[in-house]
Amino acid sequence: MTAHISRRSLLGLAGLGAGAVLLGGCASEESSGSEDPQTIKWWHIQDTEPMLPVWAEMARVYEVRHDHVTINIEPRENEVFKAALVKASKAGSPPDLFQSWGGGLLREQVTAGLVKDITDEAAPWVGQLLPAALQPYTVDGRLYAVPFDLGMVGFWYNRDLFADAGIASPPTTWAQLLEAVDKLKSANIVPMALAGKDKWPAHFYWAYLAMRIGGMGPLQRAALDGNFDTPDFVAAGERFLELVAMKPFQPGFRRAEYGAPDGQAAAIGNGEAAMELMGQWAPSIQASSSTSKRGIGSRLGFFTFPAVEGGKGEATDVLGGGNGFAVGRGAPPRTVDFLRTLLRAENQRRAAQTGVVLPTNLAAVGQIKDPNNQVVAAHLAVATGFQLYLDQAFPPAVGGQINDSVAQLVAGSKRPDQIVKDITAVARSQ
Template identity: 55%
Template sequence: MRSFSRRSVVTMAAAALLLAGCGGGGDGDQPGGNAAGNGKVTIEWWHIHNIEPMLPVWADLVKEYQAKHPNVTIKVTPLQVENFKSKLTTVTQSGDAPDIFHTWGGGVLAQQVEAGLVKDLTGDIASWSDTLSPVALQSYQIDGKTYGVPHDIGMVGFWYNKKLFAQAGIEEPPTTWSGFLDAVKKLKAAGITPISLAGKAKWPGHYYWAYLSMRVAGLDALKKAAETKSFDNPDFVTAGQKLKELVDLKPFQEGFLGADYDKPDGQAATMGNGKAAMELMGQWAPSVQRDTSKDLGDDLGFFPFPAVEGGKGAATDSFGGGGGNAVAADAPPEAVDFLKFISQPENHRKGVETGAIFPAVKGTEDAVKDKHAKLVTEVLGKSTGFQLYLDQAYPPAVGQQVNDSVAELIAGSKTPEQVVADITAAAQAE
């Protein structure tokens, strides 16, 4: 398995957004060049599913669409994530952009919108947007308008070892923060490391502060903080204090501050080898556990992040991300029509069945075959709200500050108040 960095696949360099222009021009062989003047249309599509199982799924759907629309040629460029970011940087700086290109939404997409790079799809997809998962759509909506069409959605939650829970006398996964802390104490009393964490990687640690902020302050508070560029809210300090309560229990594996996520001695392997009872991680966790250590099989369970007593946020609000497609500002109508085609339930289902993506189209949930993926899908299906990863939802510099400051809080070198102050300073520097 290639080295995994969740941050590397959900954020893009800010340099990619310092555009020399806003698209347009060129012949049909260049990004942004579409009509050949003879009724034929060429669409340039860059995506990041460059390996099986999704690569052949996209290829087959392109062939099917072209067969139904002989005047349309779709030139597909599958790219590895880092190559995609580098290549997109180059073409956007020259004033061009692919007609359709992968997006993770959030702060980077907002900057692309501001630069005039992407098309407002609100009206174009109005007749079929209700077929898409509202939770999945949220990551691509800015100021009430839609700028991307999702094809994948997932969430972060606690993966836990049922056998270790039973050994510690924990009968059911905790549903409240106080109950969660009690479970940590029971695990420690039983000689079991409660939580595996990749402290070196930083991004896994930000999940805790983000979820606690959601539970304590609520989704609206996080949205307001992004708009006002200020996290000067007592609730965000409280979120940090709640996290410190956990840290003070010393729940993580020995050496966690130097641990990566997907290395043989990292977070996923510690969990997969049964050396820790829990990890807070996204829907990909079971596969990374298998790749780096062992398959826990039926011993692996999943539960949503607990509610915080007295908090303003709903326990049914989820946190995570996915993937979608943006459309260049000057792309032809056929580009949007193609996205409609691949978003039809029968076509979206083909991708979901592979296990490479999760349902972003209503009515395709039954296509999920993996038992662990079903656990995530069931929780997502009950979600009342959704928050994108904070290191993706906010501009790159702000997201990085969230990761850095929370990592310092977990390491004991920064207070909850300092975390809030540092993130606010980074936001106001934008």
């Protein structure tokens, strides 16, 4: 996904206060001692604070309450995790519980018979979760993983720089966004930061434009027939080129990585650019990548991707994703019960208090303390449609081609009508 930092591992980069008491079950679930010993192998990518100790404590408490269960935790850095999972999958021996982002990769795992259908076991409690959060983990109407975190992509902007350019309020239409870019450039302010080297940040623009122009329908149909060579996807590329032609991005953006000291997040965190299109993790990465290690604080604002004039899509349709856990096909019987524990309201509240998790349990949403996360959660609560990031929604080969093709569009080496043919060719070869 990215040479320097992957957005899939961006939720493990902040600090956590110690001393939290975490719940690992309830009295009715405690072991009677009559069950056979079970060892659950758990792989996750929260390999740093704040979530590393949180997960460890949840597992410890569960073991105490179920004396026949042992949980072997293997935290792994994101890219190491992905490589290890590929190796384990090829050997037909996936972990019992492991990180999942749903979408195309999960579908491939389902087809290969590597993951367990947990629809029936989760039925008594899955209704407590945000409906939109479950979509990426549902394949052909059956549930194969459960999300513990959900977020969305939107524009993060510097209020002071907007004011300096005479922009009174965030744009709500594409035309207003282009006008804002023009005003910022006239005020000698870099309008936008982009990690061109990483490719995936640019695909957010094309994906959102396709959603705003054509609605959710074209993406849903493309998921079925693999056809991206349609007027709506071409129009998305043409609209994106309207923006690219204005040269809105920071100098050297084509070589920039997202989380590098001189990358996209740092440009916002250091006040060197006015806005970026990024996920809910953006504030923490802006801060950690900035020179001050604090970012721009209360000067940071958020607005959703604007509507496109004449488009069929709703301004409340969102592009996003999150983190979840899938259950391996040969997992011990207690694995789904332990997964239920991770999703309990009490434990989701603890996760939310770290500031890096937007909980999916409805009863825990009120525990979000970070004001930026509160804003994102409020938009998710009223979302009319939810689209998983395209490079995760489709099989890995298709997602990779989408990122490559949008990068070619930005570089000017391919036209909008050409990239949709390239993406379609890969999609239909799967």
